[in-house]
Amino acid sequence: MEKRPEVDPVEAKAEIFAYARRRGALAVGVADLDAIERIAPRGHRPTDLMPRVRSVVSIGVGGQTQGTWKVPAKAMAYFGSTETRAYSCSYALAFFIESRFQAPSVYCPPDLDNEEGPRVPLQSLKLHAELAGIGARSLAGDILLHPEFGYMYFASVFTELELPADEPLAENPCPAPSCVDMYRKQGRTPCMKFCPVQCLSGKIDDAGRQAEMHYDMAACAEMSEQYEAVPAVLAEAMAAGDETGRHDALFDPDHKMLWYKMSVGSGGLLAQCFECMRVCPVATRAELADPIRRARAQAGTGTGTGQ
Amino acid sequence: MTQRLTRAQLGVTDAMIAAFGETVFALSNNHQIRRGDPVRAKDFAAIEAHRHELGMGDAEIADRIGLTPAQVTLIRNLEERRRFRTGHYHMLNALGGGKRYRAERFVPFQDQFRFGEEALRLRAAFSFDPERVRSHVEQGWWRSDTLSGWLRRNARERPDGTALVDKRGTVSFSGLAARVAAIAAGLHHHGAVRPGDVVAVQLPNGREHVEILLAASALGAVTTTLYMTYRGAELEAQLHHSKARMLVAPDRIGDFSPARWLSTHRSELPSLAAVVIVGAEVPGTIPFERLAAGAPALPRDRREPTAADPFLLLYTSGTTSSPKGVPLNYHQMLTNARVGIEEHDIRAGDVVLSAAPFGHLYALYSVEMALGGGAAIALLPAFSPPALAEAVERLRPTHLFAGPAHLAACLGAGLVERMDLASLRLVVLSGAAVPPDLVHAFAPHLPNGRICQLWGMTELQAGLYTRTGDDVDVAARSAGRPSPGTQVRIADESGRALPPGEEGELQARGPSVFTGYFENPEATAGAFTPDGWFRSGDVARMDTGGNVTLTGRLKDVVNRGGVKYNPQEVELLIESLPAVHQCAIAPVPDESLGERACCYVVPRPGAVVTLDEICAFLLARGLAKFKLPERLEVLNELPLTATRKVIKARLRPSPTRLGPQPATPRQGREQTRDRSIQ
Numbered sequence: 001m002e003k004r005p006e007v008d009p010v011e012a013k014a015e016i017f018a019y020a021r022r023r024g025a026l027a028v029g030v031a032d033l034d035a036i037e038r039i040a041p042r043g044h045r046p047t048d049l050m051p052r053v054r055s056v057v058s059i060g061v062g063g064q065t066q067g068t069w070k071v072p073a074k075a076m077a078y079f080g081s082t083e084t085r086a087y088s089c090s091y092a093l094a095f096f097i098e099s100r101f102q103a104p105s106v107y108c109p110p111d112l113d114n115e116e117g118p119r120v121p122l123q124s125l126k127l128h129a130e131l132a133g134i135g136a137r138s139l140a141g142d143i144l145l146h147p148e149f150g151y152m153y154f155a156s157v158f159t160e161l162e163l164p165a166d167e168p169l170a171e172n173p174c175p176a177p178s179c180v181d182m183y184r185k186q187g188r189t190p191c192m193k194f195c196p197v198q199c200l201s202g203k204i205d206d207a208g209r210q211a212e213m214h215y216d217m218a219a220c221a222e223m224s225e226q227y228e229a230v231p232a233v234l235a236e237a238m239a240a241g242d243e244t245g246r247h248d249a250l251f252d253p254d255h256k257m258l259w260y261k262m263s264v265g266s267g268g269l270l271a272q273c274f275e276c277m278r279v280c281p282v283a284t285r286a287e288l289a290d291p292i293r294r295a296r297a298q299a300g301t302g303t304g305t306g307q
Numbered sequence: 308m309t310q311r312l313t314r315a316q317l318g319v320t321d322a323m324i325a326a327f328g329e330t331v332f333a334l335s336n337n338h339q340i341r342r343g344d345p346v347r348a349k350d351f352a353a354i355e356a357h358r359h360e361l362g363m364g365d366a367e368i369a370d371r372i373g374l375t376p377a378q379v380t381l382i383r384n385l386e387e388r389r390r391f392r393t394g395h396y397h398m399l400n401a402l403g404g405g406k407r408y409r410a411e412r413f414v415p416f417q418d419q420f421r422f423g424e425e426a427l428r429l430r431a432a433f434s435f436d437p438e439r440v441r442s443h444v445e446q447g448w449w450r451s452d453t454l455s456g457w458l459r460r461n462a463r464e465r466p467d468g469t470a471l472v473d474k475r476g477t478v479s480f481s482g483l484a485a486r487v488a489a490i491a492a493g494l495h496h497h498g499a500v501r502p503g504d505v506v507a508v509q510l511p512n513g514r515e516h517v518e519i520l521l522a523a524s525a526l527g528a529v530t531t532t533l534y535m536t537y538r539g540a541e542l543e544a545q546l547h548h549s550k551a552r553m554l555v556a557p558d559r560i561g562d563f564s565p566a567r568w569l570s571t572h573r574s575e576l577p578s579l580a581a582v583v584i585v586g587a588e589v590p591g592t593i594p595f596e597r598l599a600a601g602a603p604a605l606p607r608d609r610r611e612p613t614a615a616d617p618f619l620l621l622y623t624s625g626t627t628s629s630p631k632g633v634p635l636n637y638h639q640m641l642t643n644a645r646v647g648i649e650e651h652d653i654r655a656g657d658v659v660l661s662a663a664p665f666g667h668l669y670a671l672y673s674v675e676m677a678l679g680g681g682a683a684i685a686l687l688p689a690f691s692p693p694a695l696a697e698a699v700e701r702l703r704p705t706h707l708f709a710g711p712a713h714l715a716a717c718l719g720a721g722l723v724e725r726m727d728l729a730s731l732r733l734v735v736l737s738g739a740a741v742p743p744d745l746v747h748a749f750a751p752h753l754p755n756g757r758i759c760q761l762w763g764m765t766e767l768q769a770g771l772y773t774r775t776g777d778d779v780d781v782a783a784r785s786a787g788r789p790s791p792g793t794q795v796r797i798a799d800e801s802g803r804a805l806p807p808g809e810e811g812e813l814q815a816r817g818p819s820v821f822t823g824y825f826e827n828p829e830a831t832a833g834a835f836t837p838d839g840w841f842r843s844g845d846v847a848r849m850d851t852g853g854n855v856t857l858t859g860r861l862k863d864v865v866n867r868g869g870v871k872y873n874p875q876e877v878e879l880l881i882e883s884l885p886a887v888h889q890c891a892i893a894p895v896p897d898e899s900l901g902e903r904a905c906c907y908v909v910p911r912p913g914a915v916v917t918l919d920e921i922c923a924f925l926l927a928r929g930l931a932k933f934k935l936p937e938r939l940e941v942l943n944e945l946p947l948t949a950t951r952k953v954i955k956a957r958l959r960p961s962p963t964r965l966g967p968q969p970a971t972p973r974q975g976r977e978q979t980r981d982r983s984i985q
Contacts, residue, residue, distance in 0.1 A: 168348075218332075
């Protein structure tokens with residue numbers, strides 16, 4: 001077997017980060033593989049997917065634009081396909097590592113675990129990103145937030161290339177000071193208050209840090225992951241007593257929207273909501289969460305990327 | 308994973324699902340608790356200590372409860388499916404993307420179009436024939452007009468234009484719109500008025516009446532108007548039947564206090580939730596001005612009323628029976644008003660004055676048209692000849708909507724000759740039979756205007772009117788031709804359309820005709836012919852030019868030995884006698900002829916009326932002998948409806964027998980005339 005060329009891990013890491021940024025990543029980090037291995041449940045560790053993995057590179061791409069957070073349009077309840085930008089970036093990054101450093105790499109699929117069934121992910125991209133220091137768990141159902149970039153979508157690359165790991169964020173941006181104030185007065189943070197299905201609750205300690213986070217994932221899924229809508233419609237049609245009932249079940253205006261959304265690949269009726277993030281001051285108003293401010297910062301200082 | 312194995316193959320029974328479903332769901336990651344921030348701190352001990360609280364994997368749950376992982380996966384999936392609800396996107400759609408969820412403001416999708424029980428009963432009265440609806444829409448009669456929409460349009464297009472004018476000054480369209488928005492919010496917040504609820508209004512023709520009408524419209528509520536003359540029994544009957552949720556009334560109407568009366572009758576009106584008083588404050592009621600101040604604005608995304616929504620619940624005047632509730636929607640009313648604007652030549656900047664009270668549909672018709680045409684509504688709170696004369700001179704109306712009695716009173720008081728009527732382009736007469744002599748007497752006093760005669764009913768608003776280009780003779784002798792969209796026919800008892808010149812019942816149909824009385828199926832059934840024409844109950848004939856002359860009421864017919872005639876023309880002739888103030892003719896039973904005509908007369912003060920004089924006068928005017936009244940009752944007053952129509956059912960002759968006429972007639976006594984007319 002042909003031996004890989006010697007690579008300086010620090011230089012390789014810098015090249016990988018630079019490439020990822022060129023492909024649109026706002027933040028890039030390398031997670032502590034040993035920590036992931038200890039924390040992730042059996043069957044969901046990086047070595048379960050790629051036995052010879054040496055490094056986990058996590059990237060974060062920007063979430064919504066400022067305009068998207070602000071518009072009142074009902075159509076914007078779903079923002080649509082933003083996460084695919086993270087996937088395409090990490091997919092390209094895996095190719096880049098292989099071609100540049102001849103190290104086998106895997107674009108970690110953001111998929112469900114075929115072995116364990118629905119609602120169980122293959123890998124926790126959230127755990128990778130958190131340990132890579134590009135996000136910290138929020139009170140909003142553990143959605144990761146970044147102090148500079150706010151709300152992001154994450155993707156990971158597993159590689160046999162040895163890279164120095166980054167540390168998790170030193171401070172958790174959640175809860176923001178204004179959220180602590182609100183919690184002190186009302187007992188709720190904005191994400192808790194404005195969640196349409198009231199799936200969030202929790203406690204903040206005297207120091208203004210997260211003490212407890214309670215997340216009713218089943219309730220959230222009813223709003224944000226209506227994957228059962230399609231079989232529910234079909235079941236309703238099958239259960240209808242007559243031809244008219246079957247026809248109505250399949251072609252009623254709501255369901256016709258569903259077929260449209262599916263046929264054009266829009267997830268509007270399948271994955272949506274984002275209300276907790278819309279009201280999160282970190283997600284929407286972190287220093288560089290705003291693409292407009294970010295562009296101005298980049299133009300002025302040449303900075304604006306993550307670790 | 309279950310590897311597509313069936314329940315039976317996995318060994319999962321219904322009993323297992325029932326026993327373990329809740330437990331598996333609770334242990335899974337469907338509900339997660341995280342304590343502190345252990346991952347970021349790499350606090351592996353804490354992570355392990357609380358791992359189970361973040362939710363267990365299926366294998367872990369299986370170990371805990373003694374099932375296989377595949378069994379747990381299947382049971383978890385079934386439990387998730389059992390609990391899963393779809394359709395939550397309606398919540399987001401209702402909220403809109405940029406809004407914040409507020410539980411207290413959120414109205415579930417299925418409740419957004421929910422009306423109160425009483426509002427639904429009212430809506431049920433609109434049973435439109437789908438074919439007619441299609442026809443009205445396709446022909447462009449029914450559009451999307453609403454009263455609040457017309458106000459908004461005026462406020463947008465002519466914000467500084469005059470919307471209201473009265474003794475106090477003027478109100479602009481933008482000012483009126485702002486005030487109406489505030490009052491609508493007050494109705495909702497202080498009065499708990501919801502879309503579809505009925506708001507009862509007993510107010511004079513003042514600013515508050517227009518404001519409350521428009522505010523109720525903006526809120527999607529329904530207005531029922533109460534005549535100012537209504538007191539205890541009439542008030543209670545209409546408030547009860549309409550299920551009014553709110554009453555808006557003055558603090559006093561003469562010596563009558565609606566609020567005081569209600570204080571002892573509230574328990575009999577369970578639907579009535581609030582009373583709003585205009586004027587002095589009354590304990591237990593809401594001051595009108597509080598409605599307009601301080602209430603939070605209505606939500607911007609609330610459902611605006613649509614043209615198909617109920618708008619008015621008006622009551623017939625009840626000349627021949629008890630008042631009947633007539634529900635009307637914007638389509639019916641505003642289609643008719645919209646075409647009326649053009650036919651009556653109402654333009655933006657005009658001034659429309661109604662001498663008739665706003666409690667009457669005729670007056671509301673003028674309000675609708677003023678608003679639709681961008682004209683000002685001139686306000687005359689209470690009619691008297693001097694008040695009308697002053698209003699005409701001060702407010703300079705271009706259009707005057709009046710009843711014949713209003714003009715007759717002004718003429719009788721000698722005011723018309725002294726009035727400056729130059730501003731008037733059109734005077735519309737309606738509400739009662741119009742004496743031709745009145746038209747001819749008034750017309751010469753209009754230097755720049757015309758007279759129009761109009762026939763309408765609560766059930767269809769304006770059905771017939773003469774046009775601005777018609778000769779005065781046409782307006783004097785007829786109610787003109789159908790309003791655009793309305794079809795009329797003169798029909799005999801079998802429903803056969805009669806040719807011009809023949810007398811029969813006036814029947815109508817069209818986009819403004821009502822569909823049925825509110826909770827009165829018997830009256831509704833009797834109101835329409837089998838082929839869908841509304842039976843007006845009025846007797847009329849049509850000339851070859853299509854002009855219709857009203858000759859009386861169907862139920863007023865006198866059947867004298869098989870010869871039937873309608874006494875309206877006789878009444879009008881008798882009322883033209885200088886000694887006669889009012890007259891009504893009704894049949895009295897007769898053993899030989901079946902019926903004979905009895906003439907009930909209210910003489911002018913100091914005047915003496917005799918049957919012989921009346922008959923001589925009628926014969927001199929060419930009346931057929933069989934139409935001569937055969938009995939005379941002299942009364943102090945006639946029983947009248949609130950709209951000043953005679954209630955003939957209450958006319959009863961004094962007990963008597965036919966005999967010679969008393970030598971000295973006195974009021975309250977009868978005179979008879981035994982005639983043998985072949």
